[in-house]
Amino acid sequence: MDAPIIQLENVSYAYPDGPMAVKNLSVSIGKGERVAVLGRNGAGKSTFFLLCNGILEPGEGTLFCGGQPVTRKKKDLLELRRRVGIVFQEAENQILAVTVEGEVSFGPMNLGLPLQEVEKRTGEALSSMGLHDYAQRSPQFLSGGEKKRVTIADILAMEPELILLDEPTSSLDPENVTRLEETLDQLSEAGIALVVSTHDVDFAARFAARGLVFSHGRLIADDSLAHIFSDSALLEQASLRKPWLWQAAEAARPGESAYPLTMDQYRQWLKQSVVSR
Numbered sequence: 312m313d314a315p316i317i318q319l320e321n322v323s324y325a326y327p328d329g330p331m332a333v334k335n336l337s338v339s340i341g342k343g344e345r346v347a348v349l350g351r352n353g354a355g356k357s358t359f360f361l362l363c364n365g366i367l368e369p370g371e372g373t374l375f376c377g378g379q380p381v382t383r384k385k386k387d388l389l390e391l392r393r394r395v396g397i398v399f400q401e402a403e404n405q406i407l408a409v410t411v412e413g414e415v416s417f418g419p420m421n422l423g424l425p426l427q428e429v430e431k432r433t434g435e436a437l438s439s440m441g442l443h444d445y446a447q448r449s450p451q452f453l454s455g456g457e458k459k460r461v462t463i464a465d466i467l468a469m470e471p472e473l474i475l476l477d478e479p480t481s482s483l484d485p486e487n488v489t490r491l492e493e494t495l496d497q498l499s500e501a502g503i504a505l506v507v508s509t510h511d512v513d514f515a516a517r518f519a520a521r522g523l524v525f526s527h528g529r530l531i532a533d534d535s536l537a538h539i540f541s542d543s544a545l546l547e548q549a550s551l552r553k554p555w556l557w558q559a560a561e562a563a564r565p566g567e568s569a570y571p572l573t574m575d576q577y578r579q580w581l582k583q584s585v586v587s588r
């Protein structure tokens with residue numbers, strides 16, 4: 312079996328003069344997985360992402376990429392960042408260039424790819440995010456949601472094996488949330504692993520099968536979303552609510568161990584309720 316793309320073994324991290332933000336974390340992400348990262352503000356989600364991408368160095372424990380320990384050597388970090396891309400929670404932290412096109416082509420150029428390939432990837436990433444008409448605009452003067460789409464296009468153009476998206480839907484309007492979900496589906500079909508942190512449990516339910524739940528810097532669950540949303544004590548501990556679809560189904564037929572998470576599952580579930588009557 313292939314080694315996981317990334318694996319954290321007993322990793323802890325404290326910010327300088329700050330709290331212990333991630334405590335004794337062991338988790339791995341394999342090829343093509345779709346994972347939702349859940350937990351209240353300050354739970355450690357963004358810190359986990361920054362550790363996965365080598366931006367923060369574990370205080371204790373080890374990060375592995377493709378089965379190899381990642382040291383602070385430039386070679387290791389470059390290899391890690393080629394394989395693992397991150398879309399930051401704050402778009403401002405990511406934007407560098409003076410035009411949207413320049414911004415999105417920056418990553419593939421840095422990889423030293425031929426110009427034709429750079430142009431192809433840039434064009435595809437811009438259209439995935441509905442940004443073709445923005446190519447010559449200055450990213451600095453875009454709205455929050457538009458900037459977010461530029462930062463997602465940035466990472467798409469790098470074609471990594473794993474993309475970490477830190478609250479990607481938070482500043483998007485409904486049309487662009489749908490566009491993003493379609494893009495995530497396409498990436499997933501292409502075999503790219505996706506790890507997405509979100510406070511939107513309805514989006515998490517549509518998007519992922521596996522969930523990681525953080526609370527006070529600890530990973531308190533690494534399980535299927537069906538298990539997570541049927542564990543009331545866990546939901547209370549992490550301040551999470553159940554998805555609306557789940558709640559609606561539970562109100563209609565209380566007492567079942569799990570309920571639908573996606574529209575497809577809901578249709579299936581409705582058919583079964585008709586049969587069982």
Ligand SMILES: Nc1ncnc2c1ncn2[C@@H]1O[C@H](COP(=O)(O)OP(=O)(O)OP(=O)(O)O)[C@@H](O)[C@H]1O
Nearest residue numbers: 326329330332350351352353354355356357358359
């Ligand atoms: N640069 C920093 N310096 C000091 N402490 C920090 C820094 N960034 C985060 N923290 C602290 O580390 C802890 C974890 O923060 P983190 O940003 O990982 O949480 P989060 O789960 O991403 O929260 P949110 O949902 O608000 O994005 C919090 O207690 C936070 O106050």
Ligand SMILES: [Mg+2]
Nearest residue numbers: 356357400477
């Ligand atoms: Mg965060």
